[in-house]
Amino acid sequence: MSRQGKRVLIIGYGNPGRLDDGLGPEFAARMEKLNLEGVTVDSNYQLAVEDAAAIAEHDFVIFADADTTGAEPFHFEAVVPRSHMSFSSHSISADALMAMAEDLLSSRAEAYMLGIRGYEFNQFGERISPKALENLDRALAFMKLALEDCDFGKYVTRNTAENR
Amino acid sequence: MGDTSRIIIEPVTRVEGHGKVSILLDENGQVTRARLHIVEFRGFERFIQGRPYWEVPVTVQRLCGICPVSHHLAAAKAMDVIVGADKLTPTAEKMRRLMHYGQIYQSHALHFFHLVSPDLLFGFDADPAVRNIIGVIKKYPELAVQGVMMRKYGQEIIKVTAGKKIHGTGAIPGGINKNLSISERDFLLKDIDQQIEWSRGALKIAKDYTVEHLDELSDFGSFDSNHLSLIRADGAMDLYDGGLRAIDAEGNTIFDHVDYQGYTDYIAEEVKDWSYMKFPFMKQLGTEQGWYRVGPLSRVNTADFIDTPEAEEARIEFMALTGGKPNNITMAYHWARMIEVLHSAEKIRDLLNDTDLQGEDLVVKGERRFEGVGLIEAPRGTLFHHYRVNEDDQVTMANLIVSTTSNNVPMNLAVEKVAKKYLSGTEITEGLLNRVEVAIRAYDPCLSCATHALGKMPLTVSVVDHNGQVINRRST
Numbered sequence: 001m002s003r004q005g006k007r008v009l010i011i012g013y014g015n016p017g018r019l020d021d022g023l024g025p026e027f028a029a030r031m032e033k034l035n036l037e038g039v040t041v042d043s044n045y046q047l048a049v050e051d052a053a054a055i056a057e058h059d060f061v062i063f064a065d066a067d068t069t070g071a072e073p074f075h076f077e078a079v080v081p082r083s084h085m086s087f088s089s090h091s092i093s094a095d096a097l098m099a100m101a102e103d104l105l106s107s108r109a110e111a112y113m114l115g116i117r118g119y120e121f122n123q124f125g126e127r128i129s130p131k132a133l134e135n136l137d138r139a140l141a142f143m144k145l146a147l148e149d150c151d152f153g154k155y156v157t158r159n160t161a162e163n164r
Numbered sequence: 165m166g167d168t169s170r171i172i173i174e175p176v177t178r179v180e181g182h183g184k185v186s187i188l189l190d191e192n193g194q195v196t197r198a199r200l201h202i203v204e205f206r207g208f209e210r211f212i213q214g215r216p217y218w219e220v221p222v223t224v225q226r227l228c229g230i231c232p233v234s235h236h237l238a239a240a241k242a243m244d245v246i247v248g249a250d251k252l253t254p255t256a257e258k259m260r261r262l263m264h265y266g267q268i269y270q271s272h273a274l275h276f277f278h279l280v281s282p283d284l285l286f287g288f289d290a291d292p293a294v295r296n297i298i299g300v301i302k303k304y305p306e307l308a309v310q311g312v313m314m315r316k317y318g319q320e321i322i323k324v325t326a327g328k329k330i331h332g333t334g335a336i337p338g339g340i341n342k343n344l345s346i347s348e349r350d351f352l353l354k355d356i357d358q359q360i361e362w363s364r365g366a367l368k369i370a371k372d373y374t375v376e377h378l379d380e381l382s383d384f385g386s387f388d389s390n391h392l393s394l395i396r397a398d399g400a401m402d403l404y405d406g407g408l409r410a411i412d413a414e415g416n417t418i419f420d421h422v423d424y425q426g427y428t429d430y431i432a433e434e435v436k437d438w439s440y441m442k443f444p445f446m447k448q449l450g451t452e453q454g455w456y457r458v459g460p461l462s463r464v465n466t467a468d469f470i471d472t473p474e475a476e477e478a479r480i481e482f483m484a485l486t487g488g489k490p491n492n493i494t495m496a497y498h499w500a501r502m503i504e505v506l507h508s509a510e511k512i513r514d515l516l517n518d519t520d521l522q523g524e525d526l527v528v529k530g531e532r533r534f535e536g537v538g539l540i541e542a543p544r545g546t547l548f549h550h551y552r553v554n555e556d557d558q559v560t561m562a563n564l565i566v567s568t569t570s571n572n573v574p575m576n577l578a579v580e581k582v583a584k585k586y587l588s589g590t591e592i593t594e595g596l597l598n599r600v601e602v603a604i605r606a607y608d609p610c611l612s613c614a615t616h617a618l619g620k621m622p623l624t625v626s627v628v629d630h631n632g633q634v635i636n637r638r639s640t
Contacts, residue, residue, distance in 0.1 A: 015226060016226060016330065016331075017211075017223070017225075017226020017227070018226070025330050042329075043328075043329065043330045044329045044330055045230070045232065045329070045330065046230075048274070048315065048319075049274060049278060049311065049312050049315055050270075050312055050313075050315040050316035050319055052312055053312060053313070053316050083298040083301075099298075100297075100301065100308075100312070103301050103302075103305075104301060104305060104308055104309050104312065105309075105312075124208055124210075124211035124226070125211070126223075126226070
């Protein structure tokens with residue numbers, strides 16, 4: 001399998017003003033610099049319903065977000081479309097967003113969540129902690145590899161680092 | 165206080181951030197008070213201190229990922245004062261207005277279609293499993309698609325005026341950093357008629373619902389209040405700029421056309437020991453009588469007219485419901501909000517057809533100042549940004565009053581009214597929960613701008629006795 005002809009959307013999200021919550025946008029910024037053919041990169045503070053329209057135009061979607069408690073340095077898992085209510089309102093969870101893209105816009109995109117482990121969240125500050133930056137580097141290396149063939153399913157594990 | 169019990173609902177679903185509701189009962193099980201506790205993330209003012217003033221319009225967007233454009237513009241307006249830009253170029257002001265109407269449009273559309281429409285279409289007592297956006301998608305898919313596409317359209321406007329979603333840089337002290345290209349204009353113009361048509365439809369849903377359920381809604385979390393908003397010099401609704409106007413529940417003027425550079429002469433903030441949020445009030449009326457509402461309901465109430473024809477027609481119809489007096493029905497926020505959606509769509513159309521947006525004169529400067537205030541009518545209401553800057557261009561003081569803070573007392577009152585009517589004993593019924601949420605949601609509050617990172621708590625309902633002991637808890 002190769003990436004040729006495949007359309008991949010990467011959405012990194014989080015608040016760069018809240019320390020390690022900026023891992024998602026920083027991941028997106030670094031991916032964008034790679035300028036990979038067939039890969040569209042977007043970033044925002046949170047996922048929003050209009051992202052469903054962009055998702056419907058792609059074959060694969062990679063969500064990149066900071067993770068407060070997950071495995072180090074990151075985890076990678078499939079996102080199963082699931083309709084449910086989020087507690088937050090103007091934002092939406094990845095699985096609910098995929099369900100919306102599927103139900104409303106007939107999307108058939110495969111989606112995956114890259115949860116990059118962070119450690120500091122509860123202050124204002126535009127910096128990412130040193131340990132989280134190490135995790136980010138490893139997540140980037142992982143994604144570059146995974147994008148070579150777009151066979152994302154074979155990389156899926158809740159604890160990628162331990163299984164590789 | 166006598167023997168009281170406390171019922172806590174946290175966090176409130178379909179509202180931003182984390183909030184919890186405490187309903188205080190006396191020894192007879194009667195509601196004495198209700199409080200909406202908001203976990204406001206403090207410390208932003210300190211975070212901004214020491215930064216160069218020209219960075220602030222970008223940095224303040226970190227405060228809230230829900231409405232970054234509103235903070236961006238309010239801060240830029242304050243910095244206009246700092247750099248002595250008393251009057252922006254037509255291109256700069258109109259680009260900012262286009263950005264702002266795009267923000268209002270997408271925010272209101274999302275709130276209405278994806279958060280409020282389930283309440284309106286299925287009723288407050290509908291099964292929560294159905295009374296949500298998923299239910300709307302299944303039963304009214306065309307409405308759900310409209311909500312997505314209206315939101316997307318507003319975001320596209322923001323993208324071409326402000327730049328990147330995560331790092332908007334469009335507005336700068338004294339002006340704007342780009343104009344609107346012909347290709348960008350044409351891209352947006354091709355869809356504007358459809359957007360206006362959808363806005364008309366949304367307005368009709370909100371209006372019809374309010375009129376058809378008027379008896380129930382008139383008493384639902386409603387109360388007389390003062391109203392505050394910016395107003396244009398000729399009395400027109402103006403979401404971007406103007407003077408401050410405050411009216412009472414009968415429509416009498418409290419103050420009018422106040423230059424907001426001196427807002428501290430009129431507005432003060434009270435601190436209470438049970439909340440991290442401040443409680444703004446009008447000084448001349450004091451803390452007990454001086455609280456006020458902001459947002460769409462207040463803006464339609466305070467305006468003498470709206471300067472776009474279809475929204476003005478809708479405003480006249482809205483005001484006729486209360487005989488020209490201010491409308492104090494909490495649930496009428498939704499109707500007012502949809503009037504503003506139509507108004508924003510009309511404004512966007514007019515601006516896109518204005519050749520000033522292709523002008524090249526983008527920035528002005530004047531005499532340097534050391535203090536500046538920027539106000540804007542954000543989607544949820546009047547937003548205050550106030551800064552002091554030293555001779556080294558560093559911010560030394562920042563004070564923000566966000567719209568949800570101004571609506572703090574009204575939201576508490578709305579919850580209290582609902583609790584008094586629908587709570588019996590200490591049992592937290594689904595009907596009570598639903599109605600508490602519906603009343604709060606009318607204000608579209610942004611309760612906090614907390615990190616959203618993976619792994620958050622579920623909805624939890626707790627019953628706490630007068631000793632602070634949790635005696636019952638229920639989670640979704």
